[in-house]
Amino acid sequence: MKRAIIIDDEPLARMIILEYLQDYPQIEVVQECNDGFEGIKAIQQHRPDLLFLDIQMPKINGFEMLELVDQPLSIIFTTAFDSYAIKAFDAHAIDYLLKPFSKERFDKALQKWIEQPATPEKTQSTSALLETASQLPNQQDRLVVKTGNNIRIIPTHEVLYLEADDDYVKIHTHAGVFLKSQTMQHFENTLDNQQFVRIHRSYIVQVQQITRIDPYQKDTYTAILKSGAKIPVSRTGYGKLKTVLGI
Amino acid sequence: MQLVPLSDRRITVLFLISWILLASIQVYSILNAGFTWKDALTDAVTTNILLFITCLIVSNSLRYYRPATRTTLYLLSICLIYTSIALVINHHLLVYLLDNRSDYLTFVSQTLPLRSGVAFLIICWMTFVNVLWQSLQERMEEDKRKADTETLAREAELYKLRQQLQPHFLFNSLNSISALIGSRPGEARQMIYQLSDFLRGTLKKEENQWVSLTEELQYLQLYLSIEKVRFGHRLNTEIECVSECSELQLPPLLLQPIVENAIKFGLYDVIGTVTITIKASVIDNILEIEVKNPFDPETTPPRSGTGFGLSSIKRRLYLLFARNDLLQTHTTQNIFTTLIRIPQP
Numbered sequence: 001m002k003r004a005i006i007i008d009d010e011p012l013a014r015m016i017i018l019e020y021l022q023d024y025p026q027i028e029v030v031q032e033c034n035d036g037f038e039g040i041k042a043i044q045q046h047r048p049d050l051l052f053l054d055i056q057m058p059k060i061n062g063f064e065m066l067e068l069v070d071q072p073l074s075i076i077f078t079t080a081f082d083s084y085a086i087k088a089f090d091a092h093a094i095d096y097l098l099k100p101f102s103k104e105r106f107d108k109a110l111q112k113w114i115e116q117p118a119t120p121e122k123t124q125s126t127s128a129l130l131e132t133a134s135q136l137p138n139q140q141d142r143l144v145v146k147t148g149n150n151i152r153i154i155p156t157h158e159v160l161y162l163e164a165d166d167d168y169v170k171i172h173t174h175a176g177v178f179l180k181s182q183t184m185q186h187f188e189n190t191l192d193n194q195q196f197v198r199i200h201r202s203y204i205v206q207v208q209q210i211t212r213i214d215p216y217q218k219d220t221y222t223a224i225l226k227s228g229a230k231i232p233v234s235r236t237g238y239g240k241l242k243t244v245l246g247i
Numbered sequence: 248m249q250l251v252p253l254s255d256r257r258i259t260v261l262f263l264i265s266w267i268l269l270a271s272i273q274v275y276s277i278l279n280a281g282f283t284w285k286d287a288l289t290d291a292v293t294t295n296i297l298l299f300i301t302c303l304i305v306s307n308s309l310r311y312y313r314p315a316t317r318t319t320l321y322l323l324s325i326c327l328i329y330t331s332i333a334l335v336i337n338h339h340l341l342v343y344l345l346d347n348r349s350d351y352l353t354f355v356s357q358t359l360p361l362r363s364g365v366a367f368l369i370i371c372w373m374t375f376v377n378v379l380w381q382s383l384q385e386r387m388e389e390d391k392r393k394a395d396t397e398t399l400a401r402e403a404e405l406y407k408l409r410q411q412l413q414p415h416f417l418f419n420s421l422n423s424i425s426a427l428i429g430s431r432p433g434e435a436r437q438m439i440y441q442l443s444d445f446l447r448g449t450l451k452k453e454e455n456q457w458v459s460l461t462e463e464l465q466y467l468q469l470y471l472s473i474e475k476v477r478f479g480h481r482l483n484t485e486i487e488c489v490s491e492c493s494e495l496q497l498p499p500l501l502l503q504p505i506v507e508n509a510i511k512f513g514l515y516d517v518i519g520t521v522t523i524t525i526k527a528s529v530i531d532n533i534l535e536i537e538v539k540n541p542f543d544p545e546t547t548p549p550r551s552g553t554g555f556g557l558s559s560i561k562r563r564l565y566l567l568f569a570r571n572d573l574l575q576t577h578t579t580q581n582i583f584t585t586l587i588r589i590p591q592p
Contacts, residue, residue: 009514010419011479016426035518056415058515059543080418099422153545 003030003046007039007062008054008078013099017052017078020106034058036065037151043069050113055079060151064144067130068151070181076109089129143171145178152178156195160209160227162187164202172229197244199223199237207244269369270295286351293340298366301333302373309377326374330367334359401566413507416473417446423477438476445469449500457496457592460527460534463503464488467525470503474510481514483522492527495534497589498567501560505538505585508557512583513540534589542583557585 004027006014014032021027027050031042035058043051051073055062062077077089077096089096095109143154154173163170164184171178188198198204205223212224213233221233223241233241270291277287305326338355345351355362420442427435448466458466464486475482506525513521526537557574564573568590575586 009481010423010477012423012426012477013419015430016422019426019429037518056515058518080415080422099418100425101422 002027002049004028004050004052005031005033005039005042005046005048006052007033007036007042007057007065008052009034009057010054013054013078016100017106020103023107024110036060036062039065040068040146040151043071043073047071049074051075053077060144060153063130067144068146074113076113143180145171145180147178154178156191157206159196159206160225161203161205161229161231162196174227194244197237197240199231199233199241201234203231203237205231207241210241213238213241266295266299280354282351282354286345289344290341290351290355293344294337294362294366297333297337297340298369301329301366301370305329305370305373306377309374309381322374322378323371326367326371329370330363333366333370334363337362405563405566416507419477420473427476434476438473441469441473445473456499458499459493460488460495460497461493463497463499463501466500467503467506470506478514481520482510483520485522485524487525488527489529492529492534495527495529495589495591497534497536498563501563501587501589502536502538504560505536505557505587509538509540509583509585512542516542532591534591536587536589538585540583541581542578544578544581560587 004021006017006029008014008017018029018032021029030046030048031038033039033042037059039053042048053062053066053075055077056079057065060068062079066073066075078099078101079086079096080099086096086098095112097105097109141156143156143159145152145154154171158173158175160172160174162184163172165179167181168179169182169184169187171180184198184202184204187196187204191204195208196204196206205225209225209227210223211226214222214224216222216232219235219238221238223231223233225231273291273294274287277290278284341355342352420438424435424438424442427438445466448469467486471482471484475484502525506523509523510521513523521541524537524539526539528535528537557576561571561574564587565571573588573590575588577584577586
C-alpha cells in the first residue's frame with residue numbers, strides 16, 4: 001500500500017484527484033490538506049510516497065512549502081496556470097498536471113510515478129526545481145524559515161545580513177537569527193543583487209544596512225552596520241560593493 | 248487645410264484695403280512734391296500693382312516650394328532678390344509710361360532708397376507671414392493627429408484593461424466543474440451557466456456605456472457564486488448598498504476586479520474563513536464603494552497598491568477622469584480596505 005497526500009486549497013480540486021484515484025486501489029490517500037502549513041505537518045507525520053501539490057495556496061505557496069521539507073518526495077504538481085512555474089517544471093522533468101486535467105492525463109502522470117519512484121536523482125531535481133522556482137517574481141521578496149514547529153515568513157527588507165554556517169545559512173534580522181538549510185550560492189543567485197551583495201565568502205549583506213566601511217588590513221575592509229555588527233569585506237567583495245553603490 | 252493666408256477671403260479683403268491705403272499715401276506724397284495727379288496716379292498704381300504681383304508670386308512659390316531650411320538669412324535673401332526684380336521692372340515701366348520725362352525720373356531716382364525700403368519691407372512681411380502661417384497650420388495638424396492617436400491609444404488601453412481575464416480564475420473554475428460533473432452534475436451545470444454569463448458580461452460591455460450599481464452588483468453576484476463553489480465555506484461575502492445608491496452609475500467591470508483582488512489577497516493570506524465586505528454610499532454626488540478583506544500583517548507587509556488588480560483599476564480611473572485620487576487603500580490592524588470614488592455624470 002502506498003500513501004498519498006493531497007495539498008490544495010480548493011475542496012473540489014481535491015475531490016477530483018480522489019475520484020481519479022479510485023482506479024488505483026494500491027494508493028491510499030492518508031490526508032487532504034488545505035494549505036502548506038497543514039501540508040508540512042502531514043508530510044512529517046505520514047512520510048508519504050506520493051504528493052499531489054498545488055502551487056498557489058494560502059500563506060505559503062507550494063514551492064515555499066517544499067523548501068521546508070527535508071525528506072525526498074515524489075511530487076505531482078497540480079496547477080491552473082503559471083507560465084513561470086511551468087518553466088520550472090519543464091526544466092527539471094517532474095510531472096505536472098494543468099487544471100482541468102483529464103483522467104487520461106492523470107493516468108499518464110501516475111504511470112510515470114509508478115515506473116520511476118523516488119531515487120536520489122529525483123531528489124536532486126527537486127532541489128533544482130526549487131532553485132528555479134525561487135526566482136519567480138512573487139517569491140523574491142520574502143524568505144520562509146522554520147523555527148521548531150513554527151513557520152516564519154521574513155520579508156527580505158527585514159534581513160540585515162546572511163552568514164554561512166556549515167550546511168546552513170544564518171539569517172540575521174532585528175527579530176533574531178534564523179537558520180535555513182541552504183547554500184550561500186543560492187541566496188546570492190535569488191536575492192535582488194542591487195539590494196544584497198556578497199561582500200565575503202561567508203557573508204551577504206543588505207546594502208542599506210551599511211553605515212561605514214573601514215579599512216582593515218591590506219586590501220580588506222570592515223563594514224559596520226546600523227545594528228552595530230561588524231562584517232569582514234574581502235577584496236572582491238569590496239569591488240562588488242563599489243559597483244552597487246556606484247562609487 | 249489652407250496653404251496660404253490669401254486663400255481666406257477675409258484676409259484678402261483686409262489685404263486689399265491696406266494696399267489701397269498704401270497707394271493713397273504714395274499719391275498724396277507725390278502730389279505734395281509738386282507733381283500732377285496723372286503722374287502721381289501712374290506711379291502709385293504701377294508700383295503697387297507690381298508689388299502686389301510680387302507678393303502673390305512669393306506667396307504662391309512658398310505654397311508649392313517649401314524651403315527645408317527656413318533660416319532667416321535664406322528668406323531675407325529671397326526677399327532681396329524679389330525686391331530687386333520688382334524695382335527694375337518698375338523703373339522700366341515708369342520710363343515707358345512717362346515718356347522719358349527727366350524731371351519725374353530724377354524724382355524717382357531721388358526717392359529710390361525710400362521706394363526700395365518700403366518694397367523690401369512689404370515683401371519681407373509677406374514672406375514671413377506665409378512661413379509663419381504654414382508652420383502654424385502644420386503645428387495644428389500635428390496636434391490634431393497627436394490628439395487622435397492619443398484617443399485611439401486610450402481606447403485601446405481601456406479595452407485591454409477591461410479584458411484582463413484572470414486565467415487562474417477561468418482554469419480553476421473549469422477544474423471545479425470537471426470535479427462536480429461526476430458526483431453532482433446538477434451543480435456542475437449550474438456553474439457552467441454562471442461562468443458563461445460571467446464571461447459574456449466581460450465581453451459585451453463597452454467603456455462608454457456606464458451601468459447602474461444594481462446591474463454591476465448582480466454581475467458581481469455571479470462572480471461571487473462561482474468563487475463560493477471553488478472555495479466552499481471559506482468564503483463569506485457581505486454586501487451593503489443603501490437604496491439611494493442603487494441607480495447611481497459606474498463604468499462597467501470596475502468593481503469586480505477590486506473584489507477579485509480582495510478575495511485573492513484575503514484567501515491567500517489568511518487560513519480559515521474569510522469575510523469580504525462591500526459597502527456602497529453616496530457623498531456629494533460621488534459614489535463611494537468600499538471593499539474590505541482581512542490579511543495577516545505579520546506575513547504581508549502592507550503595500551500600497553497590491554499587484555496588478557489595483558494598479559489597472561487606478562489606471563482606468565485615471566484614463567476616465569484624469570484624476571489619481573479616486574482609488575485609495577488603507578490598512579487597519581488586519582483589515583485591508585480599498586476605496587473607489589466615482590464622480591457621477
